[in-house]
Amino acid sequence: MGYPAEYKYTKEHEWISVDGTVGSVGITDYAQSSLGDIVFVELPKVGDALEAGKIFGSIESVKSVSDLYSPVSGSVTAVNETLDGAPETINADANTTWIMKLELTDPSAVNALLSAADYEAFISEETGH
Template identity: 75%
Template sequence: MSYPADYKYTKEHEWISVDGAKGLVGITDYAQNSLGDIVFVDLPKVGDKVEAGKIFGSVESVKAVSDLYSPVTGTVTEVNETLKDAPEKINADANATWMLKVDVSDAAELNGLLSAADYEKFVSEETGH
């Protein structure tokens, strides 16, 4: 699996792509692959606050329901509405399918996230592959 080098990653398998103080948040290819066919996504509303390391929603697959953890603290500015009717887009291309757009409150939080190489190493240690 490849992980975009310009993204930052959490150990809970979320990614964030940041442009200035704006962030796009999604789940990693590893996460969608582990979950299997995603059938439902529960996301916050525009204007909601998210907090680094705290749950902001969930994804439901045919196998399980999994919590989503925010990589940063901020305010939700947009939610990917297409996922309500087509959550399988995440399975098709997890790296390109964002869930939330967030105004990042504290850019320093990004320093605590994993680089693509570190995330790949973390996944291989977690899975033993």
Template identity: 75%
Template sequence: MAYPANYRYTKEHEWIAADGSAGSVGITDYAQDSLGDIVFVDLPKVGDAVEAGKTFGSVESVKAVSDLFAPVSGTVTAVNDALKDKPELINTDANTTWLIKVSLTDASQTNGLLTAADYEKFIAEETGH
């Protein structure tokens, strides 16, 4: 699986596509594949604050419930409402299905996240592949 090179990644398997002081956040293809069929997504509301490294919601699959961790601090500017009725969209295309959009408190926080190459190396170390 190729991970978009312009995204940044967390070791908890979230991605952020940041453009200056705004960004879209989702979960990686590795995460959705590990979870299996996603049946419910619990997301914050527009206007809620998120803090880097802290939970901002959860994804529920037929196997388990997994917390979502914010890759950066900021304010939620949009929530992907389509996921309320069709959470399986994440399984279909995790690399483009965003969960929330945020206005970043500090755009330089993305510099501390993993690049696509670093993330792929991290997965390989985690899985032994």
């Protein structure tokens, strides 16, 4: 499925897509594939103030549970409520299935995150291929 070049990535396997001062956050295709069948996404609440690198929710598959980390600081403006009934949407298309949207505290902070190429290099290192 690949990693869109216009997104930024974290070592915790989230992506963020920025439009003006709003960032959409999801998990990467590598993350969904590692998790396997996703059965639950614990979403943050609209209005939550999130700090970069802090836990904002969790994601559970049949096999395991993982924390979700906010790539940057900001306040939550929207959460993807369709994931309540259909969390498997992330398995089907991780790149376009956003989990939450953030009003960014500092839009330039995303520049410090990984590029698609950096992220791909990171996961190939992690998997040892």
